[in-house]
Amino acid sequence: MLCEKCNKRPATVHLTKILNDQKTELHLCEQCAKQNEQISFDTSFSINNFLTSILDSIQDSPIKVDYVKATKCDHCGMTYGKFKQLGRLGCSKCYHAFEEKLNTLVKRIQGNESHIGKIPKRAGGSLRIKNEIKELKLKLNEAVKKEAYEEAVILRDKIKDLENHLKEEF
Amino acid sequence: MTKWIQQVGPDNDIIISSRIRLARNVEQFPFPIALTKGKSKEVFKVVSHAILEGNNPFRNDFDLITLEEISQMERQVLVEKHLISPNLATNYEKGAVLLNKDESVSIMINEEDHIRIQCLLPGFQLDEAFKVANKMDDVIEEEVKYAFDEKLGYLTSCPTNVGTGIRASVMVHLPALRMTGYINRILQAASQIGLAVRGIYGEGTEFIGNLFQISNQLTLGRNEKDIIGNLKDVTRQIIQKERDARSTLLSNNGMQLEDQIYRSFGILCNARILSSQECMKLLSNVRLGIDTGILKEIHMDNINEIMVMTQSAYLQEIAGKPLSSNERDIRRGSLVREKLGNNNICE
Numbered sequence: 001m002l003c004e005k006c007n008k009r010p011a012t013v014h015l016t017k018i019l020n021d022q023k024t025e026l027h028l029c030e031q032c033a034k035q036n037e038q039i040s041f042d043t044s045f046s047i048n049n050f051l052t053s054i055l056d057s058i059q060d061s062p063i064k065v066d067y068v069k070a071t072k073c074d075h076c077g078m079t080y081g082k083f084k085q086l087g088r089l090g091c092s093k094c095y096h097a098f099e100e101k102l103n104t105l106v107k108r109i110q111g112n113e114s115h116i117g118k119i120p121k122r123a124g125g126s127l128r129i130k131n132e133i134k135e136l137k138l139k140l141n142e143a144v145k146k147e148a149y150e151e152a153v154i155l156r157d158k159i160k161d162l163e164n165h166l167k168e169e170f
Numbered sequence: 171m172t173k174w175i176q177q178v179g180p181d182n183d184i185i186i187s188s189r190i191r192l193a194r195n196v197e198q199f200p201f202p203i204a205l206t207k208g209k210s211k212e213v214f215k216v217v218s219h220a221i222l223e224g225n226n227p228f229r230n231d232f233d234l235i236t237l238e239e240i241s242q243m244e245r246q247v248l249v250e251k252h253l254i255s256p257n258l259a260t261n262y263e264k265g266a267v268l269l270n271k272d273e274s275v276s277i278m279i280n281e282e283d284h285i286r287i288q289c290l291l292p293g294f295q296l297d298e299a300f301k302v303a304n305k306m307d308d309v310i311e312e313e314v315k316y317a318f319d320e321k322l323g324y325l326t327s328c329p330t331n332v333g334t335g336i337r338a339s340v341m342v343h344l345p346a347l348r349m350t351g352y353i354n355r356i357l358q359a360a361s362q363i364g365l366a367v368r369g370i371y372g373e374g375t376e377f378i379g380n381l382f383q384i385s386n387q388l389t390l391g392r393n394e395k396d397i398i399g400n401l402k403d404v405t406r407q408i409i410q411k412e413r414d415a416r417s418t419l420l421s422n423n424g425m426q427l428e429d430q431i432y433r434s435f436g437i438l439c440n441a442r443i444l445s446s447q448e449c450m451k452l453l454s455n456v457r458l459g460i461d462t463g464i465l466k467e468i469h470m471d472n473i474n475e476i477m478v479m480t481q482s483a484y485l486q487e488i489a490g491k492p493l494s495s496n497e498r499d500i501r502r503g504s505l506v507r508e509k510l511g512n513n514n515i516c517e
């Protein structure tokens with residue numbers, strides 16, 4: 001395919017833009033693309049376009065049409081199709097509503113699917129306690145190995161306290 | 171005034187500034203993209219209450235600026251000082267920013283996410299910037315329940331920020347690596363290990379003034395300390411490579427380098443019309459001149475200040491009116507002459 005602008009060089013940059021449900025496509029060579037403002041200044045859209053293209057490739061399954069039409073977030077009303085268009089979610093509940101597709105997407109872009117960073121005190125209450133219990137159990141094992149029984153007793157009691165605390169919460 | 175512009179920090183011969191940004195959302199509201207204007211005001215209230223009214227030591231240090239209530243030019247100046255994102259300035263109707271006195275912390279409200287805590291410090295100070303941003307995060311969290319998932323971490327509007335929500339970045343000046351042609355190899359290597367390299371005023375202005383912004387790309391599956399550690403390690407190596415390239419240039423092409431620096435300095439001292447591109451290019455050479463000890467009369471904070479003040483919105487704000495591109499180029503020239511002339515360094 002030749003560049004749509006100069007008609008001389010081969011087109012290597014392909015831009016698809018969806019605005020108000022209107023899809024436009026642009027095929028340019030690298031030189032003409034550099035001079036094209038739509039490409040060089042449309043920075044906030046480039047990530048979203050990029051995400052959308054990943055979603056497209058994930059969606060290569062026979063059920064794709066039904067999925068796109070049927071899935072909607074009950075909380076904010078964002079549809080899966082709209083998310084694909086915007087590359088952004090409508091609310092935190094969308095992560096649950098689009099879980100099936102999103103998990104694959106997140107794993108692809110992040111190379112990982114589990115958070116191991118900071119945990120907020122309020123929102124992550126029980127998770128913090130669970131993590132603390134995990135750490136204390138490791139320490140307890142160490143203490144038992146070293147035959148430091150006094151320390152082990154203290155650790156065991158701490159773990160019990162935290163476990164009771166967890167039970168009370170639920 | 172803005173700390174990163176007016177003060178110099180560690181390794182400032184190469185690292186201009188360090189920035190940490192944390193993306194957070196308030197649990198009960200839709201993300202900004204799906205937020206009505208009325209609801210967006212409620213988000214302002216919740217977030218600013220946590221900072222301005224809460225029981226924390228910073229509450230007298232911050233001001234809330236509602237972006238709708240200031241002029242387009244003032245918003246653009248905030249962008250040029252890197253205190254808000256271009257995105258927030260464009261979608262100003264739902265946006266606000268909490269800014270502290272030395273402008274080292276800015277908390278953007280209703281950017282892509284409800285809350286974006288940013289700490290921006292001069293020089294190489296990523297750990298310090300994280301400490302401050304993390305503290306602000308704790309303060310907000312005392313009052314605000316964040317959208318958080320046990321598995322995915324902090325939930326963000328775009329899946330590219332989910333997890334820690336952290337973006338750590340450094341603004342670096344790499345003229346010698348650029349001149350010697352090594353820059354591409356380094357940028358390629360950086361991107362291979364999960365770091366992004368961009369120009370500092372958006373992609374359209376890429377590589378102007380030999381300035382680059384290096385930041386982490388991944389936010390999930392590793393903790394904040396490791397993400398920052400990775401960026402720090404790579405940045406340290408880049409600092410070393412740039413210093414090596416500078417000393418090679420000095421010993422092999424010293425006279426050419428000196429000539430280029432003095433010519434650039436000469437133009438800045440005398441030009442009547444200066445485009446922003448040319449200005450940034452010349453400032454890059456002068457910056458290199460200061461760092462290598464060739465130009466002894468000028469201070470680096472002077473250069474940072476000129477770099478920001480010669481941006482187009484800033485020029486228009488000083489002028490108090492909109493200016494055409496030609497008028498801006500003339501004003502830019504006279505501002506640079508004035509700034510350098512005030513210190514009698516052009517004589």
